Amino acid sequence: MRVEISVAALLSLVAFLSPAHAEEPLKAGFIYVGPRADAGWTARHDEARRCLEAAGIKTTFVESVPEGPDAARIEQDLLGQGYKAIFATAFGYQPFTQKVAKQNPDAHFFGIAPTIAPAANIQNVYGKLWDGRYLNGIVAGRMTKTNKIGFVAAQPIPPVVAGINAFTLGVHSVNPKATVSVVWTLSWFDPPAEKQAAVALVEAGNDVIAQHQDTASALQGAIEKGAFAIGSESDMSGIGGDKVLTGTVWNWCELDKRLIKSVQDKTFKAGDYYGGLNDGVVGLAKISPMVPADVAKLVEEKRAAIAAGTFDYWKGPLKDNKGNVVVPDGKTLDLSDIQKMRWLSEGVSGAVPQK
C-alpha cells in the first residue's frame, strides 16, 4: 500500500513538473487493421497519415491490429504517449474505442461509420463509394461489346450491394441491354479465389470485369484472359496497364486534415460523416486512354452533377432483379436506406447470399 501511495505521489510530481502541462500541439495516432502495404484499404489510410505529416502534424501508427480488445490497449498506449487524436480505421474497433473514449473525454477519436458505439468524443467517417461505382458503370456500359459485364464481390453487406446496384444503374444509363453478373467470393481477401472468379466470368462471355475486393487479383485474372478490368480501393492501373479502364479510389487526406482542424478550432462534431465525390473522399482512378473521349467527358459531367447534388441516380422508379418495385416513382433513397440495402437491381444476374 505504501508503495502505491509513493508511486502515485511520484507520478503526480512528475505530471506537475513535466512541460506537458503547457498546451501541446495536437498529435495523431493511427491504428490499421491490415499491413500498410496491402495496396488497398490500409495503404490509403497510411497515405493520409503521411499527408498529415507533410502538413506539419506529428503522427504515428500501429499496423495489423485485429478488430478485438487489442485495439483498446493500443489506443490507451497512444494516448499515454500524448497522441490525443486517434484514427481507428476499421469498423470493428468501435466497441473498444467507445470504452477508451469514455475514459478519456479530453481526447478525440475518429472511426469508421456507421456508428454502432457512440460517445461524445467519437466521430465515425466513411464515403459514398457507390457514387464512384455509378461512374465506373458508365465506362463499363460503353466499353462492353458482348453486353455482358462481370462483378467480383467480397461479402454480401450493404456497402458492397449498394456498389453493385449503383454500378448497374450506371451501366444501364448508357446501355440498357447489358447485364451485370455478380460472383461472390465470400472473402475480402483470397487472391486465388478472386482470380478464379474473374476467370469464370470471362469464360462465360463477360468482357468487362469490375470488383469490390481488397486485392488486385480479380483484375489480373480478367486482363490475363483478355477482358477489360475496373479497379477498386486504389488506382490499380500500375498493375494492369491500359486495360484497367478506371476504378474507385479512397482519398482520406483532405478529410483527415479537416478532422484534425475541427479538433484544433473546437468545431468537432460527434456522430457520422459520409464523404463522397463532392469532398474527394471517393475519387475515380485514372481513366484509361482506351476509353473514348466522349465517354470520359460524360463521366466527368455526371461526376460534377453528383458532387453538386443536382443528379440522383437512386431516384425511382427502380425495380429489383425479381421484378418488384423497390423505389416507387417520385421517391429516392437516402443514406439510411442504402445502409440497409439487401436487394439487387434489375439487370443484375445473381442473388445476395442469405446470412
Add this chain to the structure above:
Amino acid sequence: MTLSDPTLLLLGAALVSATPILYAALGELLIERAGVLNLGIEGSMLVGAVTAFMVAHGSGSSLAGMVCAILATAAFGGVFAALVVGLRLNQVVTGLAMTILGSGLSAFLGQSYVGLTLGAAGSAATAASGLYVAGGLACAVLAALFLRYTRPGLLLRTLGENPAALDALGLPVVPLRCLYVILGSGLIGLGGAFISVVLTPSWVENMTAGRGWIALALVIFARWRALWIVAGAVLFGLIDAYRFRAQVGGASWIDPHFLNMLPYVATLVVLGLQSRRSAQGAGTPTLLGVAYDRERR
C-alpha cells in the same frame, strides 16, 4: 468438344485450383507416413510463396523462384524436424507455432513486395501452368509407386508404423524421419510457390488463405494414400471452380456459403466412416504424432 466447351473449362480450372493443395498434401503425406504430424503446413506454404515471389521478382526467372522456394521451405521444415524429431517436443503445439511463425515471417519478408507484379516472368509462368499441374499428378503417381513397391517406401511406411523395428535393424530412425520432414516440406513449399508465382502472380500477406489446412484434411480424407489425394484434390478443385461458375449467369441453386463448406464436410464424413473400420484398415500410421525415443520403446 472444343476448347471453349464449358465442361472442359471447368475441368481445367479445377485442376489449376487443385494443384497447390495437391503438392502440399503430398508433402504432408510423406511427413505423416514417417510418423510426424506436421500442423505447420500453412506456414510452410506461405514461406514457399513469399520466397518464390521474391526470387522470381529479383531474378526474372520463375523457375529460380520455384527452386529457392523448395530450398527455403526445406530449411523451414528442418527447424521443425530438429524440434519435434530431434528434441521430441509436442508435435501439435510445435506445428501450430510453425504455422504462426511462417505467416509472420512471410509477412515480414514480403512487406515491400505487396502490389508488385512479375511482368514477363509471371505471364511465362502462368502460360506454363499446365506443366506444374502435370508435375503434381506425376509426383502423386511416383509417391504411390514408391510407397507400395520400393524398399525405401516400405521403410518409410515402417517409420510411421513401427520405428522400433527399423531401429532393431540398425537403421537410423531419427535422421530418416528428419529427411522425410525436410523433403515433404519442400513439396509443401512448391504448393505455396505455385499460388504466388503461377496462379495469381502476386504476393499479399496470408495469401494461401487456409489452403494448408485443406491439404491437411485431404491427407486424412485420402486415408494416407497418394492416389486418393489426387482424387480429393480434384474434388476440392471442382468445388472451388464450380462455386463461381454456378453463380455466373443466374442465381446459383446452391448457396455459395454451402459450397465453401463442402470440403470440410467431406473430411468429417470420411473421418466418421473411418471410425467404424479397424484401426489397421483405416490407414492411419499407427505411431503418427509420437516421437521416437529409443529409451522408452
